[in-house]
Amino acid sequence: MGFFSRIKKLWGADGEPQDATLPQQTPAHTPDIDERAAEAAPKNQEKIPAPAPPESKAVAEPRAAADAPAEEAETRKEGGWRRLFGLGGKTEETQPLAEETPQKAPQSPPPAEMLFQEKPVAKDEPAPWQKSLQQALGEAEPRLSTWMVHILDGVSRRGDVLWERLRFLFAQLDVPAEEAQDFIRRFDKWLLDMEYDHVDEFRSELQYRMALALELEDEEDERNRLFLKLSAGLGKTREQLTMRIDQLLAMTGNYDDAFWEELEEILLMADVGVNATQELSKRLRPKLRQAGERDAATFKTLMKEELASVFIEPKTPKVSQPPEVVLMIGVNGAGKTTTIAKLAHRAQMQGRKVLVAAGDTFRAAAIEQLQVWSKRVGAGFYAKAHGSDPAAVAFEAVEYAMKEGYDLVFVDTAGRLQTKHNLMEELKKINRVLGKKLEGAPHRTILVLDSTTGQNALSQVKLFSQASPVDEIVLTKLDGTAKGGIIVAIALEFKIPISFVGLGEKMEDLRPFSGQEFASALFD
Known part of the structure; x- marks a missing residue:
């Protein structure tokens, strides 16, 4: 789906109008929690439901779309405007002659160059800048980055x-x-909150939001932008791993025992881990012999292919009845709170109506911190008083x-490892309670790991998996570590998909993970 309902239809294959008789969601307008009051008297709070503020109002969309079969969802992403970006598209099949009217010729789709054209319904004469921009957009390549160049041409600051x-x-x-206007208003509010004024400060964030809202994150240009970001974030890991492999290859002409021992040492130094290192070595040896x-x-080339093959794709959860419930787990300090905010931000830009629940009722200021982030990204917020039962909050x-x-x-959760038994029992209880309230919930459990912890991350995966089945992993702080090899260790030892990686502090810096791009960023 996308942020704009009209774009959802244009990007799809059928372009059929939605059923206007279906009910639309109406967000509540309960006032937000006063943060200062919450800090001053947290113990007197009984319940703090703080739904989405006015700026978080979701774009109305018929609920029937959420229950459509998977194949229909795939069809929506074919044809239409998406062909302009090389994102696929199915050629319409010729109907049987018996079903056609002989007199009528099949209608061909409008040519791509007619994307930007003067609208026949325009009442006023376009301003000179509008004519110039329309011509520039019409002649430009169908790439979001190219559109951004023309849109921002001559613009230096936020404003009218x-x-x-x-x-x-x-x-x-x-x-x-x-x-x-809703898209612009949200973005302007975010700029005010972040105190950004100059285009150079927010250009990348604007392009990121446009890519999500227009469903163009898979566009080639956007993927190249992601690859550059990933490559830069893996700089320290590349120095530790790839450059040392290059030196090893330059010094030896044979793949003898000494070579494999040195290679395994290099992999261990990059925190690939003992088991994963041995497994990689076991896989590579026969392939090198076969290559000759x-x-x-x-x-x-073989190393890159082998690395890419160890990663599996996250599964799409089956949600029989909304909402989809995502349980967020991880130790304190791993970046769980900001990851929740970034995931909520992505979902908001993709047209979803998001609620964040403060299930960490143990850590001081955890509720207030999560509330600030929820308000910043425009998501709804639900909390109870400090010390409340986390399962009841969920x-x-x-x-x-x-x-x-x-x-x-x-649903946020506590991450205090010093009371391991209590934490595990708490997570088990939350899972049971959610399942009783909503069939299939939680539909996903995401474990947030700090990649700078290296091998400690493996023990965390094992620990949390004992209390709650882990469906996906998000690795944060990948841009600040030489221990990026831990990604390989996790994928090989636990066979858990890595869905996102954190490459910086900005909202756009939480990026979908691709094993192929990870391997290419290390070795290309």
């Missing part, structure tokens, strides 16, 4: 000039004016989400 140019682009894409080549290029949050029409709930 930027908003007018964005409105014009959205109008050309037939985005409803109300939804376009002794050059460095062949070795690196249960009531899902109940509240069902009542208010949320379709995604992130």
